[in-house]
Amino acid sequence: MKTLLRLLLKTQYQQNRCGQAQTEKGMTLVELLVGAIMAFLIITPMLAFVVDMLNTDRREQVKSNTEQDIQAAVDFIAQDLSQAIYIYDSDGIKAIKTQLPDATVNTRIPILVFWKRQQIKNAVPVNSSIKPNQCETTANAGKCNDTYVLSLVAYYQFKDNDSTWCQPSGNPCPTRIARYTIRDGVRNPYATDPTNPYYNVTDTNPDTQQPDPAFNRKFGLTEPTKDVTDATQLGNAKSGAKKPEVLVNYIDHNTPVQTLSFTECQTALGNPTDPKNSTKKIDEGTLKVTDPATNSFYACVDTDKNIARVTIRGNSLRRLQNSNVPSSTENSAFFPTASVQVQGLGARGK
Numbered sequence: 047m048k049t050l051l052r053l054l055l056k057t058q059y060q061q062n063r064c065g066q067a068q069t070e071k072g073m074t075l076v077e078l079l080v081g082a083i084m085a086f087l088i089i090t091p092m093l094a095f096v097v098d099m100l101n102t103d104r105r106e107q108v109k110s111n112t113e114q115d116i117q118a119a120v121d122f123i124a125q126d127l128s129q130a131i132y133i134y135d136s137d138g139i140k141a142i143k144t145q146l147p148d149a150t151v152n153t154r155i156p157i158l159v160f161w162k163r164q165q166i167k168n169a170v171p172v173n174s175s176i177k178p179n180q181c182e183t184t185a186n187a188g189k190c191n192d193t194y195v196l197s198l199v200a201y202y203q204f205k206d207n208d209s210t211w212c213q214p215s216g217n218p219c220p221t222r223i224a225r226y227t228i229r230d231g232v233r234n235p236y237a238t239d240p241t242n243p244y245y246n247v248t249d250t251n252p253d254t255q256q257p258d259p260a261f262n263r264k265f266g267l268t269e270p271t272k273d274v275t276d277a278t279q280l281g282n283a284k285s286g287a288k289k290p291e292v293l294v295n296y297i298d299h300n301t302p303v304q305t306l307s308f309t310e311c312q313t314a315l316g317n318p319t320d321p322k323n324s325t326k327k328i329d330e331g332t333l334k335v336t337d338p339a340t341n342s343f344y345a346c347v348d349t350d351k352n353i354a355r356v357t358i359r360g361n362s363l364r365r366l367q368n369s370n371v372p373s374s375t376e377n378s379a380f381f382p383t384a385s386v387q388v389q390g391l392g393a394r395g396k
Contacts, residue, residue: 105366112296112362113382119223119294120384123356126199129162130390132270133354135347136335141271146200147226147260147280147290154224155337158201158345158356160390161267163194166232169255174236177249197229198261198275202290203297203343211295215368220361221297223343224290228275231257298342298361298381300372310334311346314355314387318348355387 127133134142139156148154168181168190181190204211204222212219232255233243245255257263259279266273311333312318318333320326328348336344346355362380363369373381 105362108365109362109380109382112360112365113384115294115296116358116360116382116384120356120358120386122293123158123201124386124388126162127158127160127354127356127388128391129164130160130352130354130388131162131196132267133158133160133347133349133352133390134270134335135332135349137332138271138347138349139335142274145274145277147228148202149277149280153204153206155203155205156200157203157223157335157337157343158199158347158354160199160354161270162197162199162390164197164229165192165194167192169193169232170235178232178245178255179249179251193232195230195232196265197227200226201293201343202226203337203340204290204292205299205337205340211292214365218299218368218370220295220364221299221340221342222295223293223297223358225293226290228258228260230261230263231255294358294360296361296364297340298359298373299340299364300361300370301339302341303372303374311355314346315348315351315353318351321350352390353387354390355385357383357385359383 139146139159142159143149143156146156146159169178170191170193171178171181171186172189172191176186176189178190180186202224204224205219207217207219209216211222231244232250234245237243244257247256250256260275260277262273262276264273265275308330310330312327312330315333318328320328333346333348334344335347342359342361344357346357347353359373360382361369361373362382363371363377371377371380
């Protein structure tokens with residue numbers, strides 16, 4: 047009996063195993079299709095969300111970079127201006143326009159022009175037996191003094207379509223700010239020839255002692271609009287006049303849509319009056335130096351008080367695309383603006 051029961055159970059168990067093996071099967075094509083559709087419906091919104099998040103992050107990063115660039119440019123100009131001796135207002139720049147670099151190039155507009163005292167370190171030996179190019183040697187350590195030279199500095203707004211600066215998408219190019227400098231050389235206090243007050247070239251380090259070719263030795267701050275530069279030398283390849291240094295790119299190139307204030311500079315500078323007539327306010331057109339087509343880089347200048355207020359407006363949209371969108375209240379975050387007001391510490395005759 048036990049043997050028979052054991053045989054029946056064994057037979058039934060084997061039949062069940064065979065039946066299970068025969069009923070096993072995989073996914074049908076319909077099931078695969080339904081699964082693919084469900085995955086698509088779930089993943090597609092997630093991909094769109096990720097892409098949108100990446101684009102938002104990129105736009106925010108570009109805005110941040112533009113803000114940092116504009117602020118760095120303003121800080122650099124402020125430090126430069128702090129050494130100013132004489133700052134030209136709008137009337138002053140018009141009076142010396144033909145004596146400035148690129149005077150005939152309409153796409154290069156001088157906005158901030160001033161004279162400053164530029165420090166040259168370790169440049170003048172304490173006695174005539176030491177040459178300026180020997181000041182850096184160990185034997186002459188501490189035997190040379192710092193000195194100052196007169197320098198003309200000009201900040202321009204460039205509006206050309208140079209492909210180097212038109213990235214990423216070509217024209218129209220953003221505008222950029224470039225800096226020119228033309229300086230006097232270090233004069234030799236031991237010189238005996240009044241017609242040659244500078245050290246010999248062979249006794250100096252390159253570009254540290256001799257004046258720039260365009261520097262006009264006839265210039266005097268008592269007549270700041272005369273003999274400003276040697277115009278015949280402005281095109282000299284060795285002159286700094288033909289080597290502008292780009293300070294910052296992606297300055298707004300669009301015509302502003304905001305209503306411009308016609309008293310902005312007067313208000314910012316405390317309503318300055320004519321030094322010859324204390325009852326007459328100086329005109330806004332005299333105080334403000336700008337390109338009215340963009341008004342994205344401009345200076346408010348009170349020449350008599352040696353004060354300048356500089357404003358720069360960037361365009362972060364242009365870093366992303368070929369954008370002609372002008373600045374407005376709705377998109378102002380993409381057009382960061384920075385300003386600084388500086389009074390030159392130098393003074394004429396000092």
